[in-house]
Amino acid sequence: VSVKKLATLVIFLGLVSSILNAAQKEPQLPKDLPPFGEMKPVQAPLVTEKKLTNGLTLWFAPNAAFPKVTFVLVIKGGIEQDGVDHAGVSELLAGMLNQGTKNRTAKRIAEELQNAGGSFSYWVDTDGISFSTIVLSEMALDAATLLADMAQNCTFPENEFEIVKKKNLDYLEASEAEPGFLTGRASYKLLFGDHPYSIYSGTKEGVTNSSLNDVKSEYVRRFRPDQALLIVAGDFDSKEMESHLTKLMSSWKASKENAIGSLPIPESHNTGKVFILNRPGSVQSTIQFSRLGIKRGDPEYAASEVGNAIFGGMSSGRLFQNVREEKGYAYSIWSRINSENLSAIYTIKANVRNEVTGGAMNEIFYEINRMATTAPSNDEVTRAQRYLLGYRAFLLQSSSSVADELTSLWLMNLNSEQLNRESKEILEVTAHKVKEVSGKSQAVQNYVVVAVGEEKVIRDQLSVFGLKMESLK
Amino acid sequence: MKLFILTLLVLLVVQFSFAASSKDWKVPTEIKKLPNGLRVVFSEDHSSPTFAICITYGIGFRLEPEGRTGFAHLFEHMTFQGTPNTPKGVLDKVVQSGGGLHDGYTRSDFTNYFVNAPTSSFDQILWLEADIMKGLDFTDENLRNQKDVVEEEVRLNVLNQPYGGFYWIDLQRKAYDTFPNSHNWYGDFKDLEAATLDDVKKFFEQYYAPNNAVIAVAGDLSSEEVFSKVEKYFGSIPARKVPPLPNVSEPPQTGERRETQKDNFAKLPAIAIGYRMPSRTSRDSLVGALVSNLLHDGESSRLYLKLIKDAKVATDVSGGVNWPLGNAFDFNGPTLFTSLVFYADVTKAEELIQNYDSVISELAQNQVSAEELSRARNKFRSDWYAELERPISRASALATTTLFDGDPSRVNKIADEIKQITPQDIQSFVKRYLVQSNRTIINRIPDNKGEKQ
Numbered sequence: 066v067s068v069k070k071l072a073t074l075v076i077f078l079g080l081v082s083s084i085l086n087a088a089q090k091e092p093q094l095p096k097d098l099p100p101f102g103e104m105k106p107v108q109a110p111l112v113t114e115k116k117l118t119n120g121l122t123l124w125f126a127p128n129a130a131f132p133k134v135t136f137v138l139v140i141k142g143g144i145e146q147d148g149v150d151h152a153g154v155s156e157l158l159a160g161m162l163n164q165g166t167k168n169r170t171a172k173r174i175a176e177e178l179q180n181a182g183g184s185f186s187y188w189v190d191t192d193g194i195s196f197s198t199i200v201l202s203e204m205a206l207d208a209a210t211l212l213a214d215m216a217q218n219c220t221f222p223e224n225e226f227e228i229v230k231k232k233n234l235d236y237l238e239a240s241e242a243e244p245g246f247l248t249g250r251a252s253y254k255l256l257f258g259d260h261p262y263s264i265y266s267g268t269k270e271g272v273t274n275s276s277l278n279d280v281k282s283e284y285v286r287r288f289r290p291d292q293a294l295l296i297v298a299g300d301f302d303s304k305e306m307e308s309h310l311t312k313l314m315s316s317w318k319a320s321k322e323n324a325i326g327s328l329p330i331p332e333s334h335n336t337g338k339v340f341i342l343n344r345p346g347s348v349q350s351t352i353q354f355s356r357l358g359i360k361r362g363d364p365e366y367a368a369s370e371v372g373n374a375i376f377g378g379m380s381s382g383r384l385f386q387n388v389r390e391e392k393g394y395a396y397s398i399w400s401r402i403n404s405e406n407l408s409a410i411y412t413i414k415a416n417v418r419n420e421v422t423g424g425a426m427n428e429i430f431y432e433i434n435r436m437a438t439t440a441p442s443n444d445e446v447t448r449a450q451r452y453l454l455g456y457r458a459f460l461l462q463s464s465s466s467v468a469d470e471l472t473s474l475w476l477m478n479l480n481s482e483q484l485n486r487e488s489k490e491i492l493e494v495t496a497h498k499v500k501e502v503s504g505k506s507q508a509v510q511n512y513v514v515v516a517v518g519e520e521k522v523i524r525d526q527l528s529v530f531g532l533k534m535e536s537l538k
Numbered sequence: 539m540k541l542f543i544l545t546l547l548v549l550l551v552v553q554f555s556f557a558a559s560s561k562d563w564k565v566p567t568e569i570k571k572l573p574n575g576l577r578v579v580f581s582e583d584h585s586s587p588t589f590a591i592c593i594t595y596g597i598g599f600r601l602e603p604e605g606r607t608g609f610a611h612l613f614e615h616m617t618f619q620g621t622p623n624t625p626k627g628v629l630d631k632v633v634q635s636g637g638g639l640h641d642g643y644t645r646s647d648f649t650n651y652f653v654n655a656p657t658s659s660f661d662q663i664l665w666l667e668a669d670i671m672k673g674l675d676f677t678d679e680n681l682r683n684q685k686d687v688v689e690e691e692v693r694l695n696v697l698n699q700p701y702g703g704f705y706w707i708d709l710q711r712k713a714y715d716t717f718p719n720s721h722n723w724y725g726d727f728k729d730l731e732a733a734t735l736d737d738v739k740k741f742f743e744q745y746y747a748p749n750n751a752v753i754a755v756a757g758d759l760s761s762e763e764v765f766s767k768v769e770k771y772f773g774s775i776p777a778r779k780v781p782p783l784p785n786v787s788e789p790p791q792t793g794e795r796r797e798t799q800k801d802n803f804a805k806l807p808a809i810a811i812g813y814r815m816p817s818r819t820s821r822d823s824l825v826g827a828l829v830s831n832l833l834h835d836g837e838s839s840r841l842y843l844k845l846i847k848d849a850k851v852a853t854d855v856s857g858g859v860n861w862p863l864g865n866a867f868d869f870n871g872p873t874l875f876t877s878l879v880f881y882a883d884v885t886k887a888e889e890l891i892q893n894y895d896s897v898i899s900e901l902a903q904n905q906v907s908a909e910e911l912s913r914a915r916n917k918f919r920s921d922w923y924a925e926l927e928r929p930i931s932r933a934s935a936l937a938t939t940t941l942f943d944g945d946p947s948r949v950n951k952i953a954d955e956i957k958q959i960t961p962q963d964i965q966s967f968v969k970r971y972l973v974q975s976n977r978t979i980i981n982r983i984p985d986n987k988g989e990k991q
Contacts, residue, residue, distance in 0.1 A: 092625040092626075092627055092628050093625075094628060094632065095624050095628070095665075095669070097665070098632065098662060098665055098666075099661040099662055099665055100661075100662075101635075101658050101659055101662060102657070102658035102659070102660070102661065103658055104637065104656050104658040105587035105656065105657065105658065105758075106587075107586075107587060107656075128585070130583070130585035131585070131923070131927050132559075132563045132923065133560065133920065133923060133927075163837070171837065171847075172838060172843065174837075175836055175837035175838035176838045176913060178836070179835070179836055179838045179913045179914070179917045180912070180913040180916055180917075181916070181920075182916045182917055182919065182920025182921075183917075183920065184835070184836045184837075184917075185836075185837070199920075199924070200920065201560045201916065201919070201920050202559075203559055203560055203561070204916075228846065228847060228850065231850075231853070232846070232853055232854070235806060235853035235854075235880070235882050236853070236854070238805045238882075239700070239804070239805055239806045239880065241805055242700035242803045242804050242805045242806075243699065243700060244698060344803075346802045346803065347698055348693050348697050348698050349690070349693045349694060349697075349698040351698075379630075379634050380630045380634070381627070381630035381631045381633075381634045386627065386630075389687055390626070390627065390683065391683075393682070393683045393684075393685075393686030393687055393690075394690070395687075395690050396687050396688070396690035396691035396693075396694050397690075397691075416690065416693070416694045416698070417690065418689070418690060418693060448631060448634055448635040451634070451635055451636060451637045452634040452635070452637060452638075454637050454656075455588075455634075455636070455637020455638055455654075455656055456639065458586060458587065458588050458637065458656055459588065459639055459654050461586065462585070462586045462588060462927075462928050463927050463928050
């Protein structure tokens with residue numbers, strides 16, 4: 066039997082078994098199971114906005130339920146602004162912010178944060194960089210003072226820069242051993258082509274190329290009050306905090322340098338192809354499907370989110386039930402929508418042992434086609450709606466995750482009202498609408514497929530689907 | 539109803555205290571024991587229209603039988619595979635239809651099943667979890683399926699990753715001499731494959747009894763509702779005889795243990811150092827937790843300042859007590875005080891260890907300043923509060939403190955206990971436990987063979 070023929074058989078069997086399973090898989094609910102109660106509405110936190118005269122936006126989300134306060138300083142301009150030659154300068158900039166100010170050494174900053182019960186962390190995202198600390202409530206004003214000092218008076222000491230740069234290079238070196246990192250990096254590069262969104266993280270070359278002067282000029286360009294947001298969430302007195310921050314932050318002046326420019330809308334590249342990155346010795350294939358998706362704020366986002374939950378966003382969804390619970394091919398298989406400012410990236414990720422790599426791909430293809438061509442059951446839609454609302458309720462349980470949510474909304478030019486709008490829109494989604502939106506987007510030909518693994522073992526298994534294949538270096 | 543009134547007479551403790559300063563912050567804790575031995579804990583919190591529940595059983599990896607490494611975790615997977623009343627797949631569907639998130643995890647001395655959901659599904663969740671405690675649907679098909687899934691999990695988290703979890707799996711193998719403490723808790727594939735349906739049944743019968751479990755609930759409910767409904771759904775499950783906890787203590791360590799390993803995937807070397815900790819119930823155990831904070835936590839920590847900023851021999855440092863699979867409170871047997879250090883230059887392993895040792899001997903020779911101690915206490919308290927913020931992590935902390943200390947209100951005492959620790963306590967802990975003869979070191983270095991193939 067040739068490989069091709071065998072594969073046809075596999076695909077055929079895959080279709081049949083999955084359809085049979087789908088038909089069998091509507092088990093009766095236990096007769097004694099009590100009914101649901103009435104679901105209480107989940108309200109988004111009340112956020113008050115204040116704008117300082119220099120353009121800095123303050124968002125306050127007070128909540129006295131827990132005696133800590135989260136601060137997040139967000140600036141526009143993330144890794145998309147680095148340029149391929151300096152990919153990673155964002156991470157160096159972020160890592161230098163706590164390394165010394167006109168008033169404090171790096172050690173002093175760390176000690177003051179520790180004393181407040183906090184630590185310093187940053188997150189370099191596609192469209193922005195956020196800096197956060199979570200401190201005990203009685204130390205909130207001190208933490209605000211410290212954060213204001215770091216944002217405005219950072220001195221970028223040379224000796225600390227060497228250490229930060231070395232740490233970043235080592236971190237990237239270490240990351241390259243991880244299959245998930247390799248898959249993600251390759252997928253972004255292939256899907257976004259030359260668009261700045263193709264930069265998935267810093268690179269060793271980009272970090273090596275970045276001098277302290279580069280970091281300083283990025284600081285001047287990106288650290289401007291008119292393109293920054295400061296979020297304060299948790300147990301604090303809004304009035305007192307507002308007057309404290311107004312005093313501390315009003316002297317922050319925007320430079321005359323260019324602000325962050327706008328980027329073109331990304332288009333997808335390399336779709337409908339399978340790329341293999343050889344990782345000798347791998348005992349699993351790390352697979353990522355990626356395509357452009359519908360982003361938050363789009364009128365079709367709710368239907369896309371419901372469709373995603375049904376497809377691969379929840380454990381009772383189709384991918385998990387089929388690939389894991391029926392076939393035992395994977396421990397981890399999920400799909401998700403990651404919204405950025407200019408587009409969303411829709412991904413399916415799975416880790417499967419070498420010998421079932423082709424079989425798992427077959428099931429993923431099958432489920433993609435099923436989403437595109439048939440409407441989900443009303444049962445699936447209701448379940449996805451309630452799951453998504455329950456997940457929102459979970460996100461809003463803690464002030465720090467509220468602050469994270471507000472950070473992503475602001476980077477997409479949205480605000481907290483979006484949370485209530487989305488909850489309402491999720492409940493309005495119909496099975497018909499899910500099919501309509503899936504029909505437009507869920508096609509194998511729309512995806513870039515990357516598999517990182519033992520190429521000599523998985524190549525033949527992946528060659529049978531009629532898609533173009535390339536090996537990556 | 540008669541049963542219910544009787545059980546109200548059993549232990550009932552209520553604590554309520556909210557105050558403006560975070561220093562006096564406490565969470566409410568109430569506990570009740572049902573006649574079948576099931577301990578029920580509740581923490582009222584109306585800050586979100588949700589609740590979380592942990593059904594926590596007093597069995598973990600440590601006590602899985604010889605020849606069955608990884609079985610406690612495999613068993614955890616089996617509990618999601620349906621019951622005689624609830625076919626496979628129904629649990630996921632019902633929980634998620636109610637807006638719930640659910641999962642389970644296995645640790646050294648307990649297995650925890652949790653759900654976070656809107657309060658509207660409280661009854662359904664209780665019904666489903668009680669149904670599981672009543673009995674599972676054991677089939678060969680489900681066992682085969684979950685062996686495959688667990689083996690994929692081990693590949694994903696261990697076999698296909700750089701470092702392969704050496705800083706817990708291998709470190710405890712090297713540091714301990716007896717099976718319960720030294721075996722691979724994730725499981726050897728040979729042992730996972732050997733597991734039978736009879737093993738599954740036996741494990742369930744032995745350990746998944748109401749008298750070996752704690753149910754902890756936190757969230758937007760009333761204590762009356764929680765206690766009466768848990769009673770309603772779980773009260774009829776009979777108590778069973780649970781095997782007494784065996785002695786899992788180790789023969790004393792007599793000298794430093796060292797090992798060098800090669801890693802197929804890693805590009806940077808790493809060193810793990812594990813010191814045997816004193817008993818969890820000793821006061822020294824808590825001192826160890828604070829010492830770990832002084833050494834590992836943040837950019838003002840001793841190891842960060844020495845290894846990364848001063849000597850520049852390391853790239854990253856982390857660690858803790860009962861780390862990374864737990865904290866200083868949620869275990870019941872031997873555990874390690876672990877440091878994990880990533881570094882760049884394989885030839886500098888000895889230099890790194892010398893620098894590490896100089897940090898330890900500095901702590902042994904000179905007492906920490908009042909300022910440094912105060913900062914570390916604040917950070918410890920702040921981190922501990924974070925464990926109690928979300929209903930799901932609060933319920934988990936309540937369940938494990940009830941399981942191991944018999945007292946959920948311990949969660950409110952930890953900040954005070956930390957406050958009592960003195961510079962002398964820290965110095966004597968370091969002198970007594972952070973010594974060479976009490977430690978194991980594994981140096982894991984990249985093996986580039988893979989690239990040449």
